[in-house]
Amino acid sequence: MPTLIATATARKGLTLMFVSLFLSENKHTIPDGQTQKNAPAVVWWLKLWHISIQTEEEDAMAVEEADYERWKLYESEYWILYLRADDQRYLGRAYAWLKREGKMQLFSGLSIDELADLRAVLKKYEGAVARLWKPALMPEHFNYLWLGNEIDKHGGHGHMHIVPRYSIRRMFAGVTFVDENWKGNYTPHNRVQLTKKTLKQLVDRLRRELTA
Numbered sequence: 001m002p003t004l005i006a007t008a009t010a011r012k013g014l015t016l017m018f019v020s021l022f023l024s025e026n027k028h029t030i031p032d033g034q035t036q037k038n039a040p041a042v043v044w045w046l047k048l049w050h051i052s053i054q055t056e057e058e059d060a061m062a063v064e065e066a067d068y069e070r071w072k073l074y075e076s077e078y079w080i081l082y083l084r085a086d087d088q089r090y091l092g093r094a095y096a097w098l099k100r101e102g103k104m105q106l107f108s109g110l111s112i113d114e115l116a117d118l119r120a121v122l123k124k125y126e127g128a129v130a131r132l133w134k135p136a137l138m139p140e141h142f143n144y145l146w147l148g149n150e151i152d153k154h155g156g157h158g159h160m161h162i163v164p165r166y167s168i169r170r171m172f173a174g175v176t177f178v179d180e181n182w183k184g185n186y187t188p189h190n191r192v193q194l195t196k197k198t199l200k201q202l203v204d205r206l207r208r209e210l211t212a
Helices: 008-026 034-061 112-137 196-210
Strands: 072-075 079-083 094-098 141-145 159-165 170-172 175-177
Touching (some): 079 112, 112 159
Antiparallel strands (some): 072 079, 079 094
16 A cells, blocks of 8 residues: 555544543553543543544545536536546546537547547646656556446446556655556556545646646
8 A cells, every 4th residue: 555644534543542541641640630630631632633633534525526616627629627536546637528418428429529629638638747747757658548337427428537657656745646556457446535625736736737
């Protein structure tokens, strides 16, 4: 498992353990009555940590791919480009959503104009990611996937996944990203869900590059 920021749940467990040890240890070293006197302060401190941790957990849990406008990166005549907000194992992963309505849309069913526009969107995004990470850190490769497997979710509506691939680890906003499957299929992989704050930073930077 790659190095990632510690989860709020893990910090909560460590905090509870620390406070329990603090109270048990100081029962023998603090004069009689002192433990009870200090208990309200310790409880207040624990509550403060719990509120902070709970806020972090809610922030992470509130990240939903369905917040489409929040994760929108770019729009062309036939396509809308979104960040894949619920999984950023591959830093910068996105998908191009076909604006034409319909279900069970096959790649072979795209019109000449839709195909040409998709190619332009892909080239634009590749350039944006390359400029964002600088030449030395840009993705070494991209995977493009037209799957449509989650029919219960989108009815097979046409969209293409864009998955940057990296040979070495990358850092963004204090988070380490590792392509565990470099030189192999991008899946299976451990999903990485970032907080809304980190996702917003990523979206803002990509939007700037896409409109540059």
